[in-house]
Amino acid sequence: MALRLGLLKIPWPKERSAKDPYWDYFIHTPPADRANSVVEMIRNAPEGNVFPNKADLHSPEITSSHVKEMARYVGADLVGIARLEGDSDAYPFAVVCAVRANYDPRAALGIGGQVPVQNGLFVTFVLSAWIRELGFRATAAPHGAAESLAAAAGLGKLNGEGRLETPQFGSCVHVADIIRTDLPLAADG
Amino acid sequence: MAEPLESAARPVDGERKNTGEPNGPALPPPPYLGRTVHIVGPVANVDMNQSPHPKNQRGELGKALFNLQHNTISRDPLTRVSAPNHFNDRRQFLTTVVNQPGKGKVNPSAVQVGDPAAMTRHIKAVARSMGADVVAIAPAHADFMYASARRYVQDGAAADDYEKSSPTELVKRFPYLIVATTAWDYDKLQAHRHHIGDAAYHVSQMKGVLILKALEGYVKELGYTALRGVCNPQAAGLASGVGELGRNGLLINKKFGARIHMPDPILTDLPLVPDEPVDIGVEDFCKICRKCAINCPTNSITFDNKEVFNGVEKYKINWLTCYKLRPYTHEHWGSCLTCATVCPFTKPNVWWRSLAVWALSTCPIPARPALVHLLKAIDDRFWGVARQTRVRWLGYDSGIKPGEHACTVAGCNASHEGAAAPGKVVGNMGYYAPLKENTNRFVKRGD
Numbered sequence: 001m002a003l004r005l006g007l008l009k010i011p012w013p014k015e016r017s018a019k020d021p022y023w024d025y026f027i028h029t030p031p032a033d034r035a036n037s038v039v040e041m042i043r044n045a046p047e048g049n050v051f052p053n054k055a056d057l058h059s060p061e062i063t064s065s066h067v068k069e070m071a072r073y074v075g076a077d078l079v080g081i082a083r084l085e086g087d088s089d090a091y092p093f094a095v096v097c098a099v100r101a102n103y104d105p106r107a108a109l110g111i112g113g114q115v116p117v118q119n120g121l122f123v124t125f126v127l128s129a130w131i132r133e134l135g136f137r138a139t140a141a142p143h144g145a146a147e148s149l150a151a152a153a154g155l156g157k158l159n160g161e162g163r164l165e166t167p168q169f170g171s172c173v174h175v176a177d178i179i180r181t182d183l184p185l186a187a188d189g
Numbered sequence: 190m191a192e193p194l195e196s197a198a199r200p201v202d203g204e205r206k207n208t209g210e211p212n213g214p215a216l217p218p219p220p221y222l223g224r225t226v227h228i229v230g231p232v233a234n235v236d237m238n239q240s241p242h243p244k245n246q247r248g249e250l251g252k253a254l255f256n257l258q259h260n261t262i263s264r265d266p267l268t269r270v271s272a273p274n275h276f277n278d279r280r281q282f283l284t285t286v287v288n289q290p291g292k293g294k295v296n297p298s299a300v301q302v303g304d305p306a307a308m309t310r311h312i313k314a315v316a317r318s319m320g321a322d323v324v325a326i327a328p329a330h331a332d333f334m335y336a337s338a339r340r341y342v343q344d345g346a347a348a349d350d351y352e353k354s355s356p357t358e359l360v361k362r363f364p365y366l367i368v369a370t371t372a373w374d375y376d377k378l379q380a381h382r383h384h385i386g387d388a389a390y391h392v393s394q395m396k397g398v399l400i401l402k403a404l405e406g407y408v409k410e411l412g413y414t415a416l417r418g419v420c421n422p423q424a425a426g427l428a429s430g431v432g433e434l435g436r437n438g439l440l441i442n443k444k445f446g447a448r449i450h451m452p453d454p455i456l457t458d459l460p461l462v463p464d465e466p467v468d469i470g471v472e473d474f475c476k477i478c479r480k481c482a483i484n485c486p487t488n489s490i491t492f493d494n495k496e497v498f499n500g501v502e503k504y505k506i507n508w509l510t511c512y513k514l515r516p517y518t519h520e521h522w523g524s525c526l527t528c529a530t531v532c533p534f535t536k537p538n539v540w541w542r543s544l545a546v547w548a549l550s551t552c553p554i555p556a557r558p559a560l561v562h563l564l565k566a567i568d569d570r571f572w573g574v575a576r577q578t579r580v581r582w583l584g585y586d587s588g589i590k591p592g593e594h595a596c597t598v599a600g601c602n603a604s605h606e607g608a609a610a611p612g613k614v615v616g617n618m619g620y621y622a623p624l625k626e627n628t629n630r631f632v633k634r635g636d
Binding site: 025026033037045058073074118119134 | 266267269270271277278279280281282283286287289291292293294296297298300307308310311314315318319320374388392395396399402403406407409410411582583584596598600601602603605
């Protein structure tokens, strides 16, 4: 890892495991009992109802900026809005949140390696519940094409391997569950 | 599950069976909790079911409060997803999902802990990597524990194998408490008694609950037991040096002041090295300051000295009057937070704040009153005795008077049908609900 100061990159000691004998266990050992993982708990939770009264909204650009501000407030490092074409549930927009990940959660299956997923789920759970409470439909779920949606939402570009490259964190990002919604928004990108 | 719990580095305590020793030798000495709180007499273990929230759930605090807890849906969408009641649908509230008793099992192949100090550093790094702002280890003491077999966890009873153990048995078997917590946002807190301040408080609380649940799961994955709902968080916070207890009844932390949560700590047998209570000068400051007592909308904070309650000498707040304000204000806010906001220790975590706390904590105790007077004068001069900061966030604006509706978002061209005529925003002043004249109707103020 490197510390980025504008154009300057300062090498930064990365290997925590050199000093911490348990760090590798934390990052890489998958939980023996999956019920010990918060990620599982949140993933298995049922979705709430849409509030019957629609909230009084601002114009779409401002609603978008509020959604993004809210996402950043609950812990998203990057957030963008993409327009969905031909969605199976006729949702017009996708809110794409990404969090910084020092370890790729697809390879690091320990509780520590899954921390970005945990942070991402916190963001998407609260944000989608909030949109439902505003009186609009919203569903947060893992999405097959999450990274290309993230690119469409202006979070970064896809590299040769189809992974998201962001200007802020390079490829050290985890794209959280995609929130599909019919809240009137303005798409990025 | 008993055997894997054994570890070479565990503090030797002879027996592993819970015998309880009712006629054992002497009681352990009272714990040292820093300068702000002294244990002066025998402490009866607190029955969590007699604390304010469970009392109210049973309707013992009157109809108005009972209805507030059970039958009130907030008008604010964000409150409906983040506050512990007033939701429209429980499933939208993350804490209901996360704060259930942990169902995971302790990993049968325990990680051997050779050096408890390394494990302590590790657990702290783990908590921080999950987003905790403060993490510390307290030595468990029977006085901190809740009355046995009366566990209480929000959204369900704690169900574990040790529910019947007495406090003494528990701390003998599980000698450490992991205190991990989050701080809430300073800028939003300035609009306390407003939905903006609520958001700062409740969102960071949800995050803290999530982190502690993840940490509990991780301790179990390491092969050690992690119990929840057993210990008074404030006692654990004091013993671990998270902070000192202020006049406002809140823990005051070195970095964040009073804006930290005190969620349910984890009682564990993971071998750790406990931290010690800190002295950051809260004792000296609270003796002089009284800012929270002046600002409290319900006069629940004492202007007097400490008193002894249940064997503990501390500043005691009147929780009932603090509680009774809530039904009158729920349309405007859920959590008052005035005492946390006006506390001079509550500031952004920046260098000048660290400098002031460093100066206070390194100052010899006899010279501290003079320094406190100086720091308080600075605080009064620049932050005000009673503050009215206007905060704008997500279309919320604390400059709009309570009860009025307006859209003050620049560039918004939505029609806002249904909203009343635009309210006038005068100057750059924030408003709290209730306004003082409304509070005076039901709060008796001395002199």
